[in-house]
Amino acid sequence: MGSLHRTPVRVVPVRDLDETRPYPLALAGTDLTTSGEHLVARYASRWSKEQSIKDGKNLLGAGDTQNRLLAAVERTTPLGLANLTILVL
Template structure:
């Protein structure tokens, strides 16, 4: 086993990070780069477990076990894509800092912010009146009747 111990310049005691590898030939810089490249993946797995419950269900059948984790990760992906395309607002991080002033350095929304905004948007869509841009049932029926009358005239 190869162990690489890392410490910030300002740290006087102990180490900030310990990396362990079975690759005895890899230089320390390569191990640090490999660790850094996996960080976003590990964060994704951690958030999927803690916020979406991925991997925590009690399935019994082999097919359910095979499907549950990928489905949870699909949900994670769909949430991030929705937020990127439709939910993001430049002021989201600033609003979060206003609600939680201890997040002084927060500059980007976390996945928990994305899921909270998706919940709020979904609830608002269910309970808010119909958007003025949406056609009413009467308008839809009028268009359908006009199409039916036009096709009858052509026949």
């Protein structure tokens, strides 16, 4: 059994209209009532946020700290992402 067990999953194949390959991207979600267009829009709206978090972790090591105190944990990752913003600007 996988992590979703018996949860139904909807897969929406996506491609650019100018793309020659059939469907280079497939989006998966457990929301079966949302339209395919809305699911694609939801993924697209999250893309820049997810990419920023990935860059912060990979480039600056944000999230790799070994803090124990709650205040330090709450400050370290936001500071790392703020540093990424300064770096990009």
